[in-house]
Amino acid sequence: MDKTSVLRRSGRVLVVDDDATVRVFEVEVLRSAGYDVVDASDGESALELLIGSSDAPGANGAVHVDVVLLDNQLPGMNGDEVVRRLRETPGTRTLPVILVTADEDVADRVAGLDAGADDYVIKPFSPAELLARVSARMRERTAWGEILESHLAERAAVARVLRAAAAEGSLEDRAQSLCDAFSDVRAVGGAAIVVFDDDVSATVIATAGDAPWAATGGSTLPPAVAKYLAMRAAVGPWVDGRESGEPSGLLLEGRAACAPIGPRDRVNGLLAVVPAGPDANAALATGIDFATMTEGLLRRDLDHRGLSRRRRVQIEQVLSQGSFVAHFQPIVSLTNGKDVVGAEALTRFDDGAAPEARFRYAASVGLGLELERMTLERALRDSAALPDGEWVSVNVSPALILDDLTLPERLSGCEREIVLELSEHDPVDDYVELRRRVRRMSPSVRLSVDDAGSGFASLRHILLLEPEYVKLDRSWVQNVDADPARQALIAGLRHFAEKTGCHLIAEGIETDAERRTLEDLGVDYGQGFLLGMPAAVAVA
Numbered sequence: 001m002d003k004t005s006v007l008r009r010s011g012r013v014l015v016v017d018d019d020a021t022v023r024v025f026e027v028e029v030l031r032s033a034g035y036d037v038v039d040a041s042d043g044e045s046a047l048e049l050l051i052g053s054s055d056a057p058g059a060n061g062a063v064h065v066d067v068v069l070l071d072n073q074l075p076g077m078n079g080d081e082v083v084r085r086l087r088e089t090p091g092t093r094t095l096p097v098i099l100v101t102a103d104e105d106v107a108d109r110v111a112g113l114d115a116g117a118d119d120y121v122i123k124p125f126s127p128a129e130l131l132a133r134v135s136a137r138m139r140e141r142t143a144w145g146e147i148l149e150s151h152l153a154e155r156a157a158v159a160r161v162l163r164a165a166a167a168e169g170s171l172e173d174r175a176q177s178l179c180d181a182f183s184d185v186r187a188v189g190g191a192a193i194v195v196f197d198d199d200v201s202a203t204v205i206a207t208a209g210d211a212p213w214a215a216t217g218g219s220t221l222p223p224a225v226a227k228y229l230a231m232r233a234a235v236g237p238w239v240d241g242r243e244s245g246e247p248s249g250l251l252l253e254g255r256a257a258c259a260p261i262g263p264r265d266r267v268n269g270l271l272a273v274v275p276a277g278p279d280a281n282a283a284l285a286t287g288i289d290f291a292t293m294t295e296g297l298l299r300r301d302l303d304h305r306g307l308s309r310r311r312r313v314q315i316e317q318v319l320s321q322g323s324f325v326a327h328f329q330p331i332v333s334l335t336n337g338k339d340v341v342g343a344e345a346l347t348r349f350d351d352g353a354a355p356e357a358r359f360r361y362a363a364s365v366g367l368g369l370e371l372e373r374m375t376l377e378r379a380l381r382d383s384a385a386l387p388d389g390e391w392v393s394v395n396v397s398p399a400l401i402l403d404d405l406t407l408p409e410r411l412s413g414c415e416r417e418i419v420l421e422l423s424e425h426d427p428v429d430d431y432v433e434l435r436r437r438v439r440r441m442s443p444s445v446r447l448s449v450d451d452a453g454s455g456f457a458s459l460r461h462i463l464l465l466e467p468e469y470v471k472l473d474r475s476w477v478q479n480v481d482a483d484p485a486r487q488a489l490i491a492g493l494r495h496f497a498e499k500t501g502c503h504l505i506a507e508g509i510e511t512d513a514e515r516r517t518l519e520d521l522g523v524d525y526g527q528g529f530l531l532g533m534p535a536a537v538a539v540a
Contacts, residue, residue, distance in 0.1 A: 010034060010035070010036075011035055011036070011066040011067065011138045011141075011142075012035065012036040012037070012038065012063075012064060012065050012066050012067075013030050013035050013036070013037050013038075013065070013066065013067045013068070013069055013134060014037075014038050014039070014040065014046060014049065014050070014063070014065045014067070014068045014069065015027050015030070015037060015038070015039040015040075015069045016039070016040045016041075016042075016043065016045075016046040016068065016069065016070045016071055016074070016079075016082070017039075017041070017069075017071040017074075017100065018041050018042055018071065018074055018075055019071070020041070022071075022100075022123075023039055023041070026069060026100075026130065027039055029127045029130055029131065030069075030130075030131070030134065033131050035134070038063060038065070042074055042075065042076055042077070043074050043076060043077030043078065043079070043081060043082040044076065044077055046068070046070070046082060047077075047082060047085055047086075049062070049063045049065075050062055050063065050065060050068075050086065050089075050092050050095070051085075051086075051089045051091060051092055062091065065095065066096070066137075066138060066141055067095075067096045067097075067098065067134055067137045067138060067141070068086075068095060068096070068097045068098070069098050069100060069130075069134065070082060070083070070097055070098065070099055070100065070117075071099075071100045071101075072099045072100065072101040072112055072120075073101065073102065079099055079101075079112060079115075079117075080111060080112055080115040081115075083097050083099075083112065083115040083116045083117050084115050084116060086116065087115075087116035096118045096119075096137035096138075096140065096141055097116065097117045097118055097119075098117070098118065098119045098120065098121060098133055098134065098137060099112045099117045099119070099120040099121070100120070100121055100123060100125075101120055101121075101122055101123065102122070102123040118137060119133055119136070119137060121133050171195075171205065171298065171301040171302070171305065172205045172206065174297070174298060174301070175193045175205045175206035175294075175298065176205075176206040176208070178191075178193065178206065178290075178293075178294055178297070178298075179191045179192065179193055179206040179207060179208035179209075179211070180208045182208065182271075182273065182286075182290050183208040183209035183211070185286065186276065187275060187276055187277070187283065187286055188209070188273055188274070188275065188276055188283065188286060189209055189210040189274040189275060189276040190207070190208060190209030190210035190211035190212075190214065190273075190274040191207070191208050191209060191211055191271065191272065191273050191274070191290070192204060192206065192207040192208075192211040192212050192213050192214070192271070192272045193205055193206045193207075193261070193269060193270075193271055193272075193294065194213070194221070194229065194269050194270050194271075194272065195268060195269040195302065195305060196226065196229075196230050196233075196267065196268060196269055196306075196309075197220075197226075197305075197309050200223040200226055200227045200230075201220060201221075201223065201226050202220070202221045202225070202226035202229060202230065202269070203219070203220050203221070204219060204221065205269075209274070210274050211272065211274060212250075212251045212252050212256050212272045212274065213251050213272075222247070224247035225247050225250055227247075228246060228247050228250065229250075229258075229270060230267065232258065233258070233260035233261075233267045233269075233270045234260070234264060234267050236260065236264070237257070237258060237259040237260065237284055237287065237288050237291070238257075238258055238284075239256075239257050239258075239283075239284050240252035240255065240256045240257070240258060252272065255274055255275070256272045256273065256274050256283075257272070257273045257274075257275065257283040257284035257286070257287040258270050258271070258272045258273075258287065259271050259273070259284070259287040259288045259290070259291035260291065261291050261294050261295045261298070261302065262295055262299075262302065266306065268295075268302040268303070268305070268306050269302065270291070271287055271290055271291040271294055272287070273286055273287035273290065308364065308365050311361040311362075311364065311365055312365040312366075312367065314361075315358075315361065315362045315365060315367045315371060316367070318349065318358075318371070319367070319370060319371065319374060322374065322378075323349065323350040323351065324347050324348060324349045324350060324374075324375060324378065325347075325348050325350070325378070325382075325536050326345050326346070326347060326348075326375070326378045326379040326381075326382045326383075326536065326537075327345075327346045327347075327348050327534035327535055327536050328343035328344065328345055328346070328382075328383070328386065328392070328534065328535065328536075328537055329343060329344050329346060329527060329532055329533065329534040329535075330342075330343050330527070330531060330532030331343060331344060331393065331505060331525050331526070331527045332525065332526055332527070332531045332532070333524070333525055334506070334515065334518055334519045334523055334524060334525060334526045335519070335522070335524055338531065340387070340390060340532070341390060341391065341525060342390050342391035342392060342393060342417075342419065342525075343383075343386055343390060343391075343392055343393065344392075344393040344394075344395075344421070344527060344534075345379035345382075345383065345392055345393065345394045345395075346534050347359075347375045347378075347379070348534075348536075358371075359371060359372070368397070368399070369397075369399060369400055369403060369404065372396065372397060372400050373400070373404065373410075376394055376396065376400075376410065377410065379392070379394050380392070380394070380410065380411070380413070380414045380418075382536070382537055383414065383416065383537075384414075384415070385537040385538055386416070386537060388416075389416075390416065391416055391417035391418065391419055391446075392414070392416055392417075392418055392419070393418075393419040393420075393421050393448060393469075394418065394419070394420060394421065395421045395423065395450065396420050396421065396422065397422075397423075397426050398422060398426050398427070398428045398429075398434055399426075401420070401422075401434055401437050401438065402430070402433065402434060402437060407441075408440065408441045408442065411441060411442060411445055412441075412442045414444075416444070417444045417445075417446060418442075418444060418445050418446070419445075419446045419447070419448045419468070419469060420438065420445060420446070420447050420448065421448045421449075421450040421471065422447070422448070422449055422450060422461065422465070422467075423450045423451050428461065428464075428465075431464040431465060434465065435447075435464075435465055435466065446467075446468040446469065447465060447466075447467040447468055447469070448467050448468065448469035448470070448471055448505070449461045449462050449465060449467045449469070449470050449471065450471045451471065451473045452470050452471055452472055452473055452476075452493070462496075462502075466500070466502075467502055468501075468502055468503065469502060469503050469504075469505055469525075470493070470497060470502055470503070470504055470505070471504075471505045471506075471507055472490065472493070472504060472505065472506045472507065472523070473507070473508075474507055474508030476489060476490060476506075477506050477507065477508045477509060477514060477518070477528070478508060478510075478514070479514070480514055480517050480518065481511070481513035481514055481516070481517040482513075487517065487521060490504075490506075490518070490521050490523065491521055491522075494521055494522045494523065497524075503524040503525065504523045504524050504525070505523075505524065505525040505526070505527060506518045506523045506525070506526045506527070506528075507526075507527045507528060508527075508528050509526045509527065509528030509529075509530050509531055510528050510529050510530050511530060512530070514528075514530075515530060515531070
């Protein structure tokens with residue numbers, strides 16, 4: 001035997017041949033070269049070794065084999081049929097098969113390869129040729145195993161980074177950690193994460209490696225590029241191919257695989273992956289896989305960002321269109337019959353949105369003060385239609401009083417007494433400065449604390465702001481006629497009001513029994529559906 005035959009090799013080979021002499025020869029050649037060898041005399045026995053019995057596949061277990069050396073001219077089930085069965089079975093679909101044939105006809109060899117065989121050897125063959133062909137298939141299988149092991153190791157490393165990225169940091173920091181991890185994968189040359197702010201606005205929040213937009217990380221993409229990417233992402237993943245109609249500034253240059261982040265009906269962004277080699281389709285598969293990971297880890301932040309984006313668009317539309325009106329609810333005297341002394345200005349939005357939620361959403365997207373200013377101006381303008389002598393109460397936040405230097409001028413233009421209502425739900429950072437700002441305004445401006453007893457600082461606002469009015473929260477007023485505890489609380493606050501010179505306003509009065517009880521307790525003013533519904537006024 002020549003030098004090739006004595007090189008020591010490893011791996012297991014299944015030899016399948018009905019000719020015992022040939023089978024023994026092949027087994028001895030392979031074993032002398034160091035291979036572990038098992039053998040079978042027909043196709044049925046070979047399949048039972050590899051995938052279990054035909055009646056219950058896998059029931060009898062399966063022998064691990066690295067290469068099959070298969071005679072093509074077996075009695076009963078021939079070699080082509082055995083190969084087809086192997087290729088139909090998930091566990092043996094990629095198992096290397098070398099056909100051994102005595103037929104030199106090309107058509108028969110092609111038929112065997114079409115059935116799924118990987119190689120063939122023609123009888124008679126030398127031991128060296130047999131070992132060379134088996135060794136070649138062993139090397140391929142080993143190489144694939146090493147690649148798979150490498151990929152699994154890379155994925156494990158990525159998974160560790162992903163777990164860390166999911167635990168802490170801002171959306172941008174976590175996205176950057178993901179891009180860094182993706183770029184460490186052997187098949188990936190670079191990665192970028194883009195978040196859609198709206199249909200024509202998108203921001204690159206992270207890049208790593210040789211990524212698209214690497215030089216523009218953290219910046220907003222041109223509207224035409226953002227619109228194109230949002231449109232493509234809504235359709236599904238794609239490999240950029242420099243299609244006609246692509247806007248300039250796309251920067252993908254026909255080399256990136258893009259996968260949307262988020263469901264098709266609500267795509268929040270995309271992951272662009274640049275392959276390390278020429279195989280863009282492999283990068284696309286990687287991108288789809290990583291985009292799924294990204295969406296899972298960043299979903300909450302992306303959904304919140306998307307929700308904020310939609311809310312900002314809504315608020316901007318309200319501001320640009322002025323789609324709201326001022327309604328006024330009467331405030332009446334409880335100690336002097338039912339004379340109307342003033343009215344609270346309430347904002348009602350054209351789309352029916354709840355005012356409290358709309359103002360809260362505006363504040364969350366940085367437009368709270370702007371919405372406050374516009375609704376305040378509308379209320380002050382429309383209050384001109386109220387009867388002479390009535391004061392108008394408007395809701396303002398502490399931030400508006402402290403941050404808007406033009407507020408005194410806005411209020412001075414109103415020819416009636418104005419009451420600024422501060423909710424207890426709003427924190428105050430500097431009570432002294434807030435009180436000083438209010439006192440420097442027109443003498444016709446008064447201060448009221450709204451929702452007394454229910455909000456952020458309990459009665460702290462009342463003690464430190466020294467308001468002219470204190471508004472009892474509806475939770476104190478509801479069913480007060482049948483609740484001695486509520487009556488005691490209001491009586492105590494009434495005593496406090498007498499000592500400090502402020503007046504009580506009970507809001508949310510809905511029954512005669514509530515009104516009579518509040519009158520008996522000495523509450524000065526009342527407001528509620530029983531006394532008057534909020535309504536718009538006729539503006540000249």
